[in-house]
Amino acid sequence: xxxGIIRDFxxxxxxxxxxxxQRAPAIDPELALFLxxxxxxxxxxxALAPSSRYLAQAMARQVDMRQARLVVELGGGTxxxxxxxxxxxxxxxxxxVVERDERLHRLLAExxxxxxxxxxxxxxxVALLRPLGxxxxxxxxxxxxxxSMPKRLRHRIVEQSFALLGERGALVxxxxxxxxxxxxxxxxxxxxxxxxVWRNLPPAFVWRFERKAGAIxxxx
Ligand SMILES: C[S@@+](CC[C@H](N)C(=O)[O-])C[C@H]1O[C@@H](n2cnc3c(N)ncnc32)[C@H](O)[C@@H]1O
Numbered sequence: 001x002x003x004g005i006i007r008d009f010x011x012x013x014x015x016x017x018x019x020x021x022q023r024a025p026a027i028d029p030e031l032a033l034f035l036x037x038x039x040x041x042x043x044x045x046x047a048l049a050p051s052s053r054y055l056a057q058a059m060a061r062q063v064d065m066r067q068a069r070l071v072v073e074l075g076g077g078t079x080x081x082x083x084x085x086x087x088x089x090x091x092x093x094x095x096x097v098v099e100r101d102e103r104l105h106r107l108l109a110e111x112x113x114x115x116x117x118x119x120x121x122x123x124x125x126v127a128l129l130r131p132l133g134x135x136x137x138x139x140x141x142x143x144x145x146x147x148s149m150p151k152r153l154r155h156r157i158v159e160q161s162f163a164l165l166g167e168r169g170a171l172v173x174x175x176x177x178x179x180x181x182x183x184x185x186x187x188x189x190x191x192x193x194x195x196x197v198w199r200n201l202p203p204a205f206v207w208r209f210e211r212k213a214g215a216i217x218x219x220x
Pocket of ligand 1: 044045047049051075076077079101120121122143
């Protein structure tokens with residue numbers, strides 16, 4: 001574990017017992033919380049379960065930790081990808097996490113004390129970051145359910161992301177389907193599959209997007 005925040009990472013009640021081989025709740029508390037949020041609002045959460053560590057690590061590998069000045073994570077959830085980014089060597093002061101769900105935001109803030117975790121909507125990303133003095137990012141790592149949200153909101157998030165990334169930064173996004181999470185006909189960005197992760201439920205594809213030189217993200 002590479003830094004204090006990871007060392008201080010707080011498992012949910014029940015996870016410690018499970019690790020020590022003691023009697024633990026029948027269902028992993030993290031999974032239970034995630035599932036509970038999903039049952040309340042499936043489209044807003046977008047997945048039944050947190051990302052596996054294999055998927056989280058594959059996402060983190062897309063960030064050049066030595067070059068990164070600031071990384072923004074969108075949709076922190078219970079912190080699987082946050083944790084992988086920190087464990088891969090990203091300095092905590094270079095990471096900002098955005099999570100819309102109030103309960104999950106509270107959990108993230110408790111689990112990663114000292115990390116900047118904002119409660120807010122990624123459609124307002126530029127305005128959310130401005131009070132922190134942040135006007136640019138080297139990478140944006142997103143697990144937002146882009147394809148299940150209305151097109152207008154998806155466009156707004158991509159537009160705001162590339163306003164921060166410029167032409168040199170990358171947007172990293174996973175998806176469960178074979179199709180691109182940013183349909184080529186909708187966006188003036190170039191994307192490629194950077195990793196396939198079978199050890200996730202369901203298996204996932206990690207995509208990496210960059211803005212095409214001289215283009216701006218199209219808004220339909
Ligand atoms: C598929 S879950 C991924 C959670 C976690 N990163 C993981 O990989 O396990 C998507 C997360 O994005 C959050 N989310 C969805 N729409 C959002 C939005 N517009 N702005 C910020 N967070 C959002 C959800 O609340 C949920 O926590």
